[in-house]
Amino acid sequence: MVSLVKLRAMLRWQRRALLVTLLAAGSIATASADAHVGSSGSRVAMPVHTEASGDKCVKDTPYMRRHHMDVLKHQRNDTMRKGIRTTEFSLQGCIDCHADKQTNSVLGKDGFCQSCHSYAAVKLDCFECHSSKPKAATAFRSIDKQSMKAGAESGLAAKMPQEMQAVSLEPNTTGGASK
């Protein structure tokens, strides 16, 4: 329909305009880049090393740095598809130790997961669904409290974690309460 020569001729002023815009955008970008140099010499905040609870992680740090995503992915399939709930690589296990002591979360500016992921610019998808807080810090009761109420098996009582022993004895009614 339109020959290439004509096309090139038609686009002459458009090409110049595009070139000028690109140059302008590029110079603005480089200029503004230098405006945010922090004390560390880079624009992005370095990840914060927060002290986790417990004595050590389930695997050493270099291994975790490189493989934590594979470990989590494998574990999620095991738990989701097969119902295997071993605790070594469970996400709740990670959060229980690594949640920040003040905010009780692994997210937030200095959160354990968030600060490294922000630095590496890798989107964190997990916490769209998963809670970033340890179970004990949420409003949800642990399953073990329920088993205690209903479990007549002595075996169940023996498996109780220590802190659950102090639970109250009145029946745990959820019914009758308003929505």
Next chain:
Amino acid sequence: MSHNVDKTNDDKPSDGSRRQFIGYGAAMAGLAIAPGVTLFDLAHGRAPEEAASNKVRWGMLIDTGKCASGCNDCVSACGKENGFSGSRETDSQWIRKVEIKDLRNGQSHSLPMMCQHCEHPPCVDVCPTGASFKRADGIVLVDRHICIGCRYCMMACPYKARSFVHEELHDQNPDVPRGKGCVESCTLCVHRVDKGGQPACAEACSEAGHNAILFGDLNDQNSEISKRVTKLATTQVRADLGLNVGIRYQGI
């Protein structure tokens, strides 16, 4: 879970046995106080490293005769356990009370309706990524890691069991991850069942004394639910579809 931040780990041995005694005592007291406890089929909690197996088939038997029209105990318990509430058109409802009335004779019933955990789930057949799946022990779940939110399973479910999360969620129950853009439905409280518990709805119904919901292993001939299903006439909702569901109803 032993990895919890547990400040009492450095107890002296004598404290341990005293606590054990209190534990036993509390369990006995709990037994005495909660009369409906026998409705809970003792599903010996599976070891954490053991996978779910098809030797077990989880199911529920709902006696609609014991289900009162205004009662919402199961619905509230489900919402509280899984972290949602509300009945706007966009709110998730994993279980709901349905009032049915036969127009010919005025006979009316009330019953809870939730995911029926079919043996041949249409939602599993239609899911393009395989996120909707049936676990070996019969519980139908949504793998929210690979759910793309296409809502085809919601179109396919004959029981309208599935809900779509229409907005961003916060403060989810760590045992029940759920998030915006994914489809979800009753999980038979799989996080409880795997540890030997029963679904929140069944537990709430029995604790309140109604005893309309019985949970258990349909494959275990000695379980209460198996005995009842063999002895009494029970129905599946929309049995004509041939889905062989795990939720049976009595009295409709």
Next chain:
Amino acid sequence: MNIDAFRKIEGRAFYALAGLLGLVALIGLGAAHYMETHGHVVTGMNNQIVWGLPHVFAIFMIVAASGVLNIASIGSVFGKPVYKARAPLSGLLAIALLAGGLTVLMLDLGRPDRLIVAMTHFNFKSIFALNVILYTGFFAIVAIYIWTMMDRKMYAYSKYAGFSAFIWRLALTTATGSIFGFLVARQAYNSAILAPMFIIMSFSFGLAVFILVQSFMYAWNGMKLDPAILRRMKNLLATFAGAVLYFTIVYHLTNLYFAKQASFERFILLDGGVFTNLFWVGHILIGTLIPIGLLLHPTIGAKLKTVLLASSLIILGGFAQLYVLLIGGQAFPLDIFPGMQVSSSFFDGAIQHYSPTLPEFLLGLGGLGIALLITTIAVRVLNFLPRDDAHHSSKVAATD
């Protein structure tokens, strides 16, 4: 404006058109972004009406995409030279419409960021997953088909490419219809007739879209379509619209025969409010009877303006038909307890009302914009304009 005056501003007119379509597409993308960040709560969709207006647009475009390839198939598979000249444009429109439709579909997902997951995890029992494979393959096959037609060295293979494209698009449209046909749960679907009905709908919508685009291109270039070709196409369009009516009648008649479907049919045909109106006025009257009447009229039937009007009405009727099928099918409650009156907090037993919101409409329009933008740029850059005399004489010698 006469053609000489238009030719002077043609360059600027092209940029204006492309700019406008680009703007529509951008607004659609913006609407999709808004829906994704806030969640579907900003739409009119809910747990009862799970597929809304974006799906109506998307399914129309996907169905029209496979139908518009029909023109090329009549040329390559059935050997009609007049249609052979139009085959490249038909192929281009097929790709453009499919791209637009799929964009809307993918952006309406709850998690559009998981597209990679959708492309790497397949449940082959799902007709939806098969559709994903068929859509992707369609792009490839039609691209190859266009190449065989436009590259002189490859022209000998165009027959085989055309045949493959024909079979592939039949599978694709069958699968699209089966998305609904395979659903046992809902009274509006679970029928084998939906697959062939979608095929016939694709013939009708596709040809209507093709006629409109072709006429626009001819007007832009100051060319006139041979009246004999126009006559052929308008008769074909009337036939296809009549065939769609046939399938609609069979679908509803069969449903009316089953006692268990009676209340659903009553809802669609009688007291469904907006759905009943859209069915009778939108689909039957505006989308079928008036266009067929116009097209088969002895005096005005062969005029270009009449054909353009009829094509537009068929497209509008197509949207109405899909709206009734898709949304009417969801608005009618599931029959979980047959014979009983049902009520619950989850809106069991109640007719669900759906009010589309602006983001949904803009997303659907954006898809149309993308399809037309692709077409506009492609016809500018490559030789898609059907030239009857040149093609007829030179290609007739080169082929059978």
